[in-house]
Amino acid sequence: MPLTAPTDLIALPAHSDARGMLVAIEGTIDVPFSIARVYYILGTERAKRGFHAHRELQQLLISVKGSCRVIVDNGRERREHLLSQPDQGLRISPMHWLEMCDFSKDCALLVLASAHYDEADYICDYPAFVAEAQAQPAS
Numbered sequence: 001m002p003l004t005a006p007t008d009l010i011a012l013p014a015h016s017d018a019r020g021m022l023v024a025i026e027g028t029i030d031v032p033f034s035i036a037r038v039y040y041i042l043g044t045e046r047a048k049r050g051f052h053a054h055r056e057l058q059q060l061l062i063s064v065k066g067s068c069r070v071i072v073d074n075g076r077e078r079r080e081h082l083l084s085q086p087d088q089g090l091r092i093s094p095m096h097w098l099e100m101c102d103f104s105k106d107c108a109l110l111v112l113a114s115a116h117y118d119e120a121d122y123i124c125d126y127p128a129f130v131a132e133a134q135a136q137p138a139s
C-alpha cells in the first residue's frame, strides 16, 4: 500500500514563537472549501472508526495532538497516511472510503467539513461504494 499521497496533504499556516504554536485555518483560503461544520474525535485508543464514504462532503482531517492512521480508498486504490502533525491536514474528497485506526492514547483528531451533518450523504456498504466509485471517471 503506498504511504501518503503528497497531493492529499495540505500544509497549514503555523505561527510558532516562544509561547508555542498557533495554527489558523480559513475556509476557501487554507482549505479548498467553505467550512460549515467542525467536529473532533477523542479517546479512541484501540478503536477503529470511519468505514464509510461521502457522496458530496469534503473534509480536512488534522491530528492536533497525538497520531492516527488513515486509510483512504477511491474504489480503485487504497492509500495509507500517518497523521501526526498539527500543521498538516489530510483532504478527503467526495467518493473516498475512509478508515481510521492506530489512534495514540492522546490523539485529538479535528475535522473540518464542507456541509452540515447529513446521514443520507454516507455510503456505509463497501461493495456498493466500489461499484459506485468505479462507475465514475477516475479522479
Ligand code: T46
Pocket (backbone or CB within 6 Å): 037, 039, 041, 049, 050, 051, 059, 098, 111, 117
Ligand atoms: C467521517 C469521519 C472522519 C453527529 O451527530 N454529527 C456529526 O457531525 C457527526 C460527524 C457525527 N454525529 C453522530 C453520528 C453518530 O451517532 O456521532 C456519532 C458517531 O459518528 P460516526 O460513527 O459516523 O463516527 P466516525 O468516526 O466513524 O466518522 C466520523 C464522521 O461521521 C464521518 O463523516 O468522515 O468521522
